[in-house]
Amino acid sequence: MASVFQRPFAITAALRQVPKASSTTIRAFHNTPLQASRNTFFTSTKSTGPVSLFAQSRNAFQSTFRRSYQQTAFQPTLNEGNLTQRLIYGGAIFGGTLIAINLIFNRETREDGGMPPYERSYLNETFLHTGLGIGIIGVAARALHMNGWSYRLMAANPWAVLGIGLVGSIGTMYGAMATAPENYVQKYTLWGAFNLTQAALLSPLMFYHPAILARAGLYTVGMMGSIAFVGATAKQEKYLYLGGPLLAGVAIVALSGLAPMVIPATAARTLMWSEKIWLYGGLAVFGGFTLYDVQKVLHHARMSERGLMKRDPVNESISLELDFINIFIRMVQILAMQNSRRK
Template identity: 50%
Template sequence: MLRPNLFVYLRPLSKAAFSSARPIYPTRAFSNFRPNVLQTLHKRSPNFSATFFTPTRTLLTDSTPVVARPSQSEAWKKYAVTAATVAGTVVAVNVFLNRETRDSLTPAERSYLNDSFKYTGGGLALTALAARSMFRSGFAFRVMSANPWVVLGVSLVGSIGTMMGAMYTPPENTVLKHAFWLGFNACQAATLSPLWFFSPAILSRAALYTCGVVGSLSYVGATAKSDTYLYLGGPLLAGVTVVALSSLAPLALPLGMRGLAITEALSLYGGLAVFGGFVLYDTQKILLHARMAQAGQITADPIRESIGLELDMINIFIRLVQILAMQNGRKK
């Protein structure tokens, strides 16, 4: 027996009911024409055009700058004062520390000293370029956010290992010796890369002062009487030990504000005095080794001699950067 499908019969009725109950709205045609409101207001109201279409002052062009750059005359005055300070330091050091001079350097001494300073300058240039590239790549941020003890341990192991390799590799093994020398400069660059957080003005001034101090002390050491400053080896070693301990004391000891100030002063100003003495000592040691190499007692090794001078200059530079940054902070 067939069952009629009621849904089939009810569908036409439902369609008719809903179609009759649905309201019919008139359709509205939208045109693509859009009137320019600003143009219309500009034509109708002259006050509107005078208010909104008149050029006004901007902060970028007419306002007074927050920080005024020094004029060219002021900049030259600062350069002159800096140059006079460096020249005065050279003269003062030469007067007080170099009262007894020696004869002119022999060709062997002059050549050996020049070769040592060439490697020193080349190593410092490589260190600066590598530190800058590490800073731009974000390596300095990772160093600053890492554990200070881990950074200290890794930097000491890397620096001391490559330094010993560069110093004690025979000069005949040129490739390996230069590889250790490049590794030593890379380790120094990794340690010094956070210094680029300081202002470039502070870094440039510290570099200029470092060149002046090291240049004057090297001149004194080269022209002083033979073996005058070689006796400073023992006292300087004791002094650098005190400076190192004063630098590490805030990491290990619970010091108060006065204790921190004392250790910071020992690390900064005591370090300047100690490493300035090391420049005198290393310069005369280079001349002594030049005479010994000429006599055939040792093998000439300018790379080994340059490492000591490079460490002296780096330590002096770091302390000058800290001192200049502290002075700049007090001015603010």
Template identity: 55%
Template sequence: MLRSGVFVLLRPLSKTSAQPFSPVRQFSSLRSNVLTSLRQSPKSQFSAKFFNPSRTLFTEPVVARPTQSEAWKRYALSAGAIAGTIVVVNGFLNRETRDSLTEAERSYLHSSFKYTGAGLVFTALAARSMFRSGFAFRVMSANPWLVLGVSLVGSIGTMMGAMYTSPDNTLLKHTFWLGFNACQAATLSPLFFFSPAILARAALYTCGVVGSLSYVGATARTDQYLYMGGPLLAGVTVVALSSLAPMALPLGLRGLAITEAISLYGGLAVFGGFVLYDTQKILQHARLAEIGAMPKDPIKESIGLELDMINIFIRMVQILGMRKDRK
């Protein structure tokens, strides 16, 4: 994903024995005299351009920063695009909305999204700290299979602990929840090698996608998206296999392009569907908890939404990074 630069080493030519009438020696002496005279001439434009110690051959690129009015204009356009997306998606998928949410459904959904937001903030801050401490570089330099195995075991273990620990055991449940977010931060810390502008845009787009789809799921006329569990499971299996296929199969350029497209754009569609599914699942669990059929567990509900947002964010970063490389 990240590419390193190429360092070129220049090796000076070895000195030869002195020859009084060698043309090479005469050219060398002439060149040194000319350069000396150019350096000593204060009025020489050549000297001012090429021997000024403040100038170098490698200069930093000049980046034009947008003015404050242009920045606000861009924010307004982004906010308008997100609001328009919510209206269009809601009008397309929810032609008839259900009645307003009950107080129990609204409270449970609010609590679940609070834990989702808190977990994402903690993950982002921890990933940034790990990146600045050099942890991300050490992770990328280590054995990739070992890192993948440890991260999977740690993430799955802490996730299962946070999901299946009783809500009455508050301390242990929150400990598993913090451990799960720490494992996600360790996995996501190499993303900070990307430009901050790409990460900010990816985060904005992710919030727009998840916000609009959550609104659609919460205001749907029926629980129609709860029946998407089976197809979504099959879809995420295809996405996972397409991501792992280049590691195990000798694919050509066309095969790599196809698997990459399935992993990126297919993954966006699958995890967008999971946002709809998880939102309606939270509302169903809220109704069951209201009648005493199951305990309230907003931490368990938030983990599914957090995984959906992280997977959408990663794909947004990859797509924006690819677009920047093509320019």
């Protein structure tokens, strides 16, 4: 299963697209020193009356307590339309995607009378762990970003970050997957460490505007939800053959992600196509992995019911978490690029 490290510096490279004016979104409480005014309430010597005295005192009060609240980084391009229209558009996109995917990929539905209770229970437990893991990643990434971790991470040596990140992420992931489900303490400790490692690596995404992150999260949930619905209601083991082709697709996406490290900057057209393959090809590949992983969960549920393997929703959730992370990162980059073009 591919992880976020298929393109080592994707997050830092994408963050360069954020306008430098975003620094002005911070409230400036420390302005330049106030210049001494000759006509203040306390130094005025030629007051012509109560009106002049009141005007001078008001100016002194305003200049003393002045604060700069500048919000020039993100203009209302992100806030076009009201909330009702956005909800309608989002619902229409989600519903249309669900119908289209069903018509294309879900023509052969289950022939065993629907999903049995043990498959539904196993799938629900897997989705519960997936949502909990993504929540841990989001909260931890936000907390690390607020504590200045993102700045230190981006200022560190990229190769050191890549090496330590690979060791920490892959080590905790395989450690959690290799631990027996009966060993709750060790398994959930390693699973929590895996989520925290992902949060530490994804914390620089918090430099983006919250509206972009919210929209990317909504689109990712909609995309994965519709694909998961298709995988859960399709014919048994219909999409398990996708494992091999998807691995080949991941290899192509990974090579396109590494292209900027090999291809010179003068080959702009080649770099542009490699960027498109990384973004849109990655969306297609990890959308396919979501379909494959959901059907794999149902297959494992049937095997565990026969006693051929143990129930382990934690292991199943790790694959879906990686699918979510890879789709979410690409959604953020696409939305950020669209927002920069509108400006």
